[in-house]
Amino acid sequence: MDDADCHLARRALPLLETEVLRTFVTIAESGSFTRAAQQLFRTPSALSMQIKRMEEMLGQALFIREARHVSLTGEGELLLGYARQLLKINAEAVGRFRAPALEGRVRFGATDDVVERVLSSVLAHFSRTFPAVEMDVSVATSATLLPRFDAGELDLVLITRGRLDLNGRGEIVHSEPLVWAGRDGGVAGQRSPLPLALAQPGCPWRAMALDALDRTGWRYRIVYSCDHCAGQRAAMLADLAVAPFPESLVRPPLKRLDDAGLPELGAYQLVLMKRPNGGAMEDALAAQVMAAFRGR
Template sequence: MDFDPFLLRAFVAVQSLGGFTRAAERLHLSQSAVSHQIRRLEEQVGVALLVRTTRSLTLTEDGEDFLRHAEQILRAQDALAQRFHRSPVTGAVRFGVPENFIGDRLPSLLARFARLFPAVRLDVTVDTYLALRAQVDGNALDLAVTLSLDGDQGADLLRQTRFVWAAAQGFDLAVHAPLPLAFAPKPCMHRQVGTDALDQAGIGWRMAFTSPSQRGLRAAVQAGLAITVLPQEDLELGMIVVDGRYGLPPLPDASFRLIWNVSGKTSAAEALAQLLAEMSAAPLEGH
């Protein structure tokens, strides 16, 4: 028995809105057309689904059971239509993102965007915060995720975070020894935040490990060779927060923000920004 989805929607609308008049308004049909659809549905089912009086409209026992199945069918149909909907959005988006912004979820974000907007060409650049900002300013990128200490005028907030001092669980600092640090080469925001805080606090330090690779820096920290500065959610297995230990000074709060090219926002870029905002609002796994 195949049910016409238009009849199912009419039935659900009548029940949810409490009558034929409001259902007709919702469906942009006449009241008589909605009544005719309900009669056709009841004839097809072979039982009464609604009990009508001059003052009320209620479901029969069969109607309650039918309603549950009808809603399931319509939800599945809507999901199917959404899944294979082909967006009219076209063009190209040049997008920049730091390696640590949304971790392992970046591939799924890009795959979802490609599925929803197949006519858009997406060019992705993974780089440091400062390099991405320079590329946006230089018209090499349409939009990019960066990390900001003070907030940017005109930049869209994606997620709040804070910097922490991170070390291995078994890290040990010798008495009177300068603090060993692990950072990327200059210019590096993590490096600047950490060394500026230490200098202001009068704490001696030395650069024990330098690498442009985030993986390399984390390996050095996990091995107990040095301490580093990270956004709190970037801590990995084997790392702990050591704020306040060894005389370490407090570090500032920060925020991930979306910066835009001054040439304007295209519909394709705005569609990507919406997906970024949705994913940023979801908590990262393990945090």
């Protein structure tokens, strides 16, 4: 290498890594390192280190860090536009070479708590990677999705394992504590009988909550019934009730009611099931779902 080549090598600009750009965009869109870490299945400290290294590389502060929220600096706003473009181009490039191998239709069912956490990002990534594959998505309760899967109406389902008879089928892709949650500063958790916001009968969260309360002799009444997480969240935000909720979905102004003396609920699992004779499309979608929960 001659002197001119050495000079050019020394002047070469560093490259922005796709993984770090994805982290940056997720933090910017969620407004929190903690929420971004939950979505990316990393620790907040790991994300903080990634952003710190990128800020040092660019020589610019990208976020204004406050107690419970982060916002973009002017330089961060500018980078956000570039980051989104780069991630889109990367996905299109990968999809251009991988997509021709897969085409057809895949039918996927999931519960709404999965939709809130990872489904939108998984489906967006899948559709960019395999644009020739048509997606039919059904969002319903586990008790509704399982019979449809068994009847051959769905190719894959991601459901909550509870009292459903799975006969050993499926693969556990996620497990986390189910906790009692309510409004921060609210009084619903102090009332007697305890006001509950629950899904309809058949929901594993409902069964776990009622079993725990009945086992300990806790007095309660069901004041709000809804099959969607958003409905339970609304009841808690209004301080009408408390609810059993996945730990990762308890976000301000909601909080865990660890000091209310309520009985432990234990952990619950999400199970991915796909047809035994499924093809490459089902395998590809299953792989992306598992990657979203388990990290890359």
